[in-house]
Each structure stands twice: as C-alpha cells, then as structure tokens.
Amino acid sequence: MRLVACLNCHTQYDVTDVHAKTIPCRCGEAIDNVPLQAKDARIARCGSCGAGVQRDAESCQYCGSEIVREPGEHSLICPECYARCANGSRFCTACGVGIRPEQVRIEGYELPCPACSTLMPPRQVGGIGVNECLSCHGLWTPGESFDLLVSRAIEARQQASPAELYALKPRVTGSNPARQSVRYRNCPECDGSMARRNYRNKSGVIIDTCSKHGVWLDADELEQIAGFILSGAAGERFEPESAEERKQKAASAAALARFAAERAKSQFNQTSGLSSFSSDGGAVESIASLLFKMLN
DSSP states (O other), X not given: OXXXXXXXXXXXXXXXXXXXXXXXXXXXXXXXXXXOOOBOOOOOBOTTTOOBOOTTOSBOTTTOOBOOOXXXXXXXXXXXXXXXXXXXXXXXXXXXXXXXXXXXXXOOOOEEOTXXXXXXXXXXXXXXXXXXXXXXXXXXXXXXXXXXXXXXHHHHHHTSOHHHHHHTOOOOOOOOGGGSOXXXXXOTTTOOBOEEEEGGGTSOOEEEEETTTEEEEOTTHHXXXXXXXXXXXXXXXXXXXXXXXXXXXXXXXXXXXXXXXHHHHHHHHTOSSOOSBOTTSOBOOOHXXXXXXXXX
C-alpha cells in the first residue's frame, strides 16, 4: 500500500493504484502524488495498538502483538514521518500516528447510460476516470481515457514472456460486424448520436464514439479488445521504456485486471442458467483471468 497525506489537514489517502500527478483532498487542498522518500527509524511503537515498546522487545506488553523487525517486511511508509513500517501496521512504529487511509475522491458526475438509461456513477480504474453502468455493465470512457485503458491492456502483453503468451493464448471474441444488429446510441454528455466503428478496422469489436466527449463500450467489449491485442492481431510496436515507466504501467495494468475481474464476477452473479465451466469440466478462462495470470 502506498500512502500520501495532506499537509494542511493530515488526511491520509491510499494512492496504490492512482497515477494522477495530484489528488484532491476533502479540505480543498491539492496533494502531490509522488513517492515518499522512506527512511529507517527505530521501532518505538507497536504497529497494532500504537503503544510504546522497549528497544529490544519481541512483542507488545499491552496487546501481545509481535514486533516485526525483519527489513524485508517493512514496505509501508508512514505519510507523516516517512519511516518504514511493517506491512499491515495500523500505527506508525516510529512516530505512532494512526494509519487510516481514505479512498481518493473520484472527480466526475453521474451520467445516463446510453444503453439502458440507468445513471452511471463515476469511478477510477488505475487512476483513470470512467463511468460504469451497474445495470448493463457498459463503460463510458470520457476524453482520452479509452486510449489509456487500452494501453494498460497492451502493457499486460508486454510484460509476459514468450512461454506465457503461448500458454495463455487468449480467445478473440470479436465477430463479423456485418452480421451484428445495428443500434445507434446517444452520447451521455451531449445526447448526440455516436458513430459506430470497428476497433482497428479488423477486430470485430464495434465501439460507439463521440468525437467530442468519449467512447462507449458495451459489456465485455473492453475485455474483447484486450483479447484482440493479447492475440497479437493488433500488430503493436513499442519503443523501449524506462524502469520507472514500466513500474507505473505495471501497477495500472494490475488495476485494470482487478477491475475486469470485478466486472466478470458481477455479471456472472447476475446471470442465471450460465456456467463458467465447459462441458468437459475445464474452466473457460476470461480475458480478466488471463490478465491476472500474466501480472501475478
């Protein structure tokens, strides 16, 4: 978990999957989202209850919790004093401040779903603002968010070894657009009719686009695009990246995988009479599970 704290009100935020340069605090201040410069400090507090502990204590005399001293177990950085703390600590083991992070406030507003008219709440996927319909599971990606989401899926393929790509060759579920029923949808922001286009002209995945406001994806279309890219059919070429860029994009790709898994689980729970297993008893893997295997 990666934390930051507001310098004004000291509210803490979990920014593990957030890649925006700044995040809004509830007090109105803007917090710079930069990695904290960790420092090694003497363990003076219990990470479970915050009570003071002796220099060589092996457990807390108040709550009985173990005092973790192995350096490899200290990846949590206190957002106040920047001391390295044991993973899962509820209090900083140096200054004693409580570790109580809040979720980053999502900027945006509800929009009507182009498919079923249900209001779509805003949310973030790897620091990217989107609107998801909780009824039909469609996804509205405003502005340039669509290209950013797709780039996360490409990152998943970049990070896989040739052996993993061969073993996890995904199913591409796009079909012949000429055989699909035509239904034009309206942009949730301007209510204008959106254009239909075949993603990359050959994927078979039809997306709805508003040139001014964004892209609409029906349920599973983001996963289908990921499958198209993972299959290598997109023919992507990439320039070499720095280690920091790869690290940031890996975290975003992991967030996308978690998001895809949440969507798949939600859709499965709401669908009756369907099974996630094939007739011979083997699991039929979704694009979400493929992304998970490649990133974990």
